Amino acid sequence: MIPFNKPFLTGNETKYIEQAVKSGKISGNGDFTQKCQRFFEDNYGIKKALLTTSCSDALEMCSMLIDCTQNDEIIVPSYTFVTSALAFVRQGAKIVFADSLPNHPNIDVSKLESLINSNTKAIVVVHYAGIAVDMDEVMRLADKYNLFVIEDAAQAIDSFYKGKPLGSIGHLAAFSFHETKNIISGEGGLLAVNDDRFIERAEIIWEKGTNRASFFRGEINKYGWVDTGSSFLPSEIIAAFLWAQLENIDVIQKRRVVIWDNYFEQLKQLISSRNITLPEIPDFSTNNGHMFYLVCNSLDERTRLIKTLKNSDILAVFHYLSLHKSEFHLKNNESVELPNADLFTDRLVRLPFYYELTNENQQKIIDIIVDFYKNEI
Structure with missing residues (x-):
């Protein structure tokens, strides 16, 4: 795994x-x-x-x-x-x-x-x-x-x-x-x-x-x-x-940015070919290599992608659930519409990301994602 x-x-x-x-x-x-x-x-x-x-x-x-x-x-x-x-x-x-x-x-x-x-x-x-x-x-x-x-x-x-x-x-x-x-x-x-x-x-x-x-x-x-x-x-x-x-923050950060860059360079083809959203770094911000995610076209697509990765012993996860729709908040507050937060709730998937992720394993993850989208209609 x-x-x-x-x-x-x-x-x-x-x-x-x-x-x-x-x-x-x-x-x-x-x-x-x-x-x-x-x-x-x-x-x-x-x-x-x-x-x-x-x-x-x-x-x-x-x-x-x-x-x-x-x-x-x-x-x-x-x-x-x-x-x-x-x-x-x-x-x-x-x-x-x-x-x-x-x-x-x-x-x-x-x-x-x-x-x-x-x-x-x-x-x-x-x-x-x-x-x-x-x-x-x-x-x-x-x-x-x-x-x-x-x-x-x-x-x-x-x-x-x-x-x-x-x-x-x-x-x-x-x-x-x-x-x-x-x-x-x-x-x-x-x-x-x-x-x-x-x-x-x-x-x-x-x-x-x-x-x-x-x-x-x-x-x-x-x-x-x-x-x-x-x-x-x-x-x-x-x-x-x-x-x-x-004491080792510079070494850790350098490796994490290398992993991030490799994900981006090899997956950016999906932006135009499959309308997939990858992380954007505005001009006013640096990138500390904390995580890599992609945003799928639908909840169903994300569910199938996570399942496909899991079938190949790769654990990818979705992330936050919109807090404005949480059970606790709605007990005492009216519902509001926040469509962008809901979009990321339904479509964002985080890929494996850690210092010791090998080039070989990262390439396996990337290849499976690319193949998954080649087979998407």
């Missing part, structure tokens, strides 16, 4: 985990945690980076930091993972779902202004497949209407918008190190704070509502409970694993 994903180990993960264990400091915020956080601050211009146990936790911290309440509306793309919305629902906010672009799963920025009203508090943008949303327009709207912008950069590590690292542009951002991402720690995430207003409070929320971080820096002589918060810190074992990955 050619799997959809296979976690890649650089070789130092267990070595650094052993170092962490032997150090006697395996709870959160030790040496490896601080190394990982400095990496994001130094390399991507993030003002304050805080490791979390997941991207979901980082998004929940975002909802706390903007004081999200039941009186607020948060604009979120419908075509995304559930936690892009759930983090704000848990604080009581109303989610206003936005449609995707016609040619890309990213949020359709041209439709955002029509969704903004006096209750709107924030816009959540998801950089799908590591490809940037048009952040100039998003930030312009945020400035015009005094809104917060939160970048869900779960898939977007080491990708850029007009030279600016994704995750460093909005007021807040969240990254993921889930095993399906480019850089992994099994589970894990990171909160990026890009607005000075949130730095001190982010540390407090991160430290279970206490000013413990200030205490350990010697800024205060004792610490106590001063705000809301939770246990968002990962252990040093997770941070040690992550550091081994971050």
Whole structure:
């Protein structure tokens, strides 16, 4: 079986985990945690980076930091993972779902202004497949209407918008190190704070509502409970694993882009011959090689393609289901029409993509897809 994903180990993960264990400091915020956080601050211009146990936790911290309440509306793309919305629902906010672009799963920025009203508090943008949303327009709207912008950069590590690292542009951002991402720690995430207003409070929320971080820096002589918060810190074992990955990010990214380019070059013939849509990279964005997908002509076609690949021991998968049509959302909200999000829900298929995907196996995948479409009427 050619799997959809296979976690890649650089070789130092267990070595650094052993170092962490032997150090006697395996709870959160030790040496490896601080190394990982400095990496994001130094390399991507993030003002304050805080490791979390997941991207979901980082998004929940975002909802706390903007004081999200039941009186607020948060604009979120419908075509995304559930936690892009759930983090704000848990604080009581109303989610206003936005449609995707016609040619890309990213949020359709041209439709955002029509969704903004006096209750709107924030816009959540998801950089799908590591490809940037048009952040100039998003930030312009945020400035015009005094809104917060939160970048869900779960898939977007080491990708850029007009030279600016994704995750460093909005007021807040969240990254993921889930095993399906480019850089992994099994589970894990990171909160990026890009607005000075949130730095001190982010540390407090991160430290279970206490000013413990200030205490350990010697800024205060004792610490106590001063705000809301939770246990968002990962252990040093997770941070040690992550550091081994971050040390090798250039090598990992280079290989992933090679795999992406090979998929594109050999499948682009299907764009004109079979009307298949392949990923588009706008001029303002780089490509971090996070995933490769194609968009079929129908749900039935996608189902048959996935089955054909599976019959040859290749696991391809479809992706998100439109959140605006989810059972949970429709319990308390009226149905809306978001046709582009629904199109990607029904037609997008993700191909196997991981560092150790061999040229031979990738060629097998490509050949089966090309043959499948040769036989399509």
